[in-house]
Amino acid sequence: MIETHELTRHFKDVQAVRGINLTVAPGELVALLGPNGAGKSTTLRMLTTLIPPTSGTAKVAGHDVVRAQREVRYRIGYIGQGNGAAHSQRGRDELISQGRAYGMKVTEARRRAAELIESLDLGAVADRTVSTLSGGQRRRLDIAMGLIHAPELLFLDEPSTGLDPQNRANLQQHIVELRERYGTTIVLTTHYLDEADAMAERVIVIDHGRIIADDTPARLKDEHVGDRIILGFAHESDAAAVASRVPHKFHRSGTELTISVPGAPRLVTGLLDDLRAWGLPPAEVEVRRATLDDVFLQLTGRSLREGGAARSAGDTEDTEPALVEV
Amino acid sequence: MTNLVTDTGVVFSRELRPVLRNPFSVVFAMVQPLVFLGLFAPLLPDDLSLQWFVPGIVVMSCLFGTSMTGSNLLFEIQTGSHERMLVTPLRRPALLIGRALKEIVPVVVQAAVIVALCLPFGFDLHLAGTLLGLVILSVFCLGLGSLSYTLALAAKNQEWLFWTVQQTLLFPLLLLAGMLLPVEAGPGWLQALSRWNPLTYVVEAERALFAGDVWASTTVTGAIAAVAVGAFGLLVGTRAMQRSA
Structure with a gap:
């Protein structure tokens, strides 16, 4: 599902990512773990076509992230650190626009939006302006946005940052369920250790732009x-x-x-x-x-x-x- | 399948939706032009009629509203929804063109409100000229909106930078276009500067067209100025959007 070769990104004279070789198989749930500034988000931004690598290559969902950006974009979902839904919009409207952005017909987008609103328990707030939603509700809406086109591969950048423990647990449960039900490949970054430990079968530890360990949490610890x-x-x-x-x-x-x-x-x-x-x-x-x-x-x-x-x-x-x- | 037109349609309708959900926002956004209309127009010397003043106020409402529109994008850059859209397969030019096209809607609505408010006070409506005037103004506003979005993309996380540049440019452009008072009464250097302001030609065209003078040469120069600003804005804007990450 993901294959990178010496993936590297420099910002001026900062070497944010230094030669990452990473293979993720379909259906895996992988956590990229590391301190702030380790290069997790930069790696994710390259894999999601947001920024081009300085050198090295990455194939995501079968396509090159530089030469076939649109092909990659059609196949992946991305839930960034911020709110996907604009604060001035209504949640349902944003979900429908998002569906249409992926080429869905209006009726299809509307149906899919209703389905996700239901399954992410957003029924009471979907027709309110996003700015009036609580942090946890907004985050669930972000997840729904990322799933509108039922992507085969989902990236989540620090999904639970800023949430209280209860909302974090709730969010983690949604992610795990999603994977069980649809077999979605999931790559998430986190600096919450318990989150990586609880959710991921595979933890990739990143520090100073390099992978320094890659295994199951149990084996890493042993x-x-x-x-x-x-x-x-x-x-x-x-x-x-x-x-x-x-x-x-x-x-x-x-x-x-x-x-x-x-x-x-x-x-x-x-x-x-x-x-x-x-x-x-x-x-x-x-x-x-x-x-x-x-x-x-x-x-x-x-x-x-x-x-x-x-x-x-x-x-x-x-x-x-x-x-x-x- | 999608193409640039359908992508632009998606972005356009997304941008328009909050306006449709809350149509009064368009009227709230035109407080400043209305203040000038209510409190400045009565101060005009006798030789300047409402007929002369109203087209300038219509352009002013376009200038105020459209030059600020980048702040919406700036906010979406800061909250994360712009990034979310960049990861969708939407074509990059569509992300800009759809947004800029939406700016035309409030401009036309505001023009209608201004004209309607002035009709009881002796303003003559020349429909054909006014409609042609709004077409020219729409093209100008497409370019101005694109430039405002470009400024937002360039300012990114520095909100102060966006507002500083916008406010610094706004009033010189407005005053040098002879929007409130005729530039012809001013000193030579000011008149010379005014000739370098594309907005001057748009304002002159609007004045002639709102008066029903469709075949005036100012219509052509105004249209040229509007198309130039429109093309320049779209060019710069789509390039900025393509580099956005």
């Missing part, structure tokens, strides 16, 4: 980080004593001992038994599953969260540590 058990002790000497006895990889920092071991949630009870038997019970225990942020940290030495990603106040945590009081 391979690059693994699970950890974090033990807190009352005294540094206890931590050191335990460190000398555990048969796993560890890292000690003062009274805190971090043990890296696959299958940590299953092993933790046994470990606690051992610690009691040794007379070195910990004051605190935390089991931490690897997150994609850990993967990113491991790969780049930087945290994605510090990478300038704007996070709203209502944001949920990406890690849900299992705290066990002993």
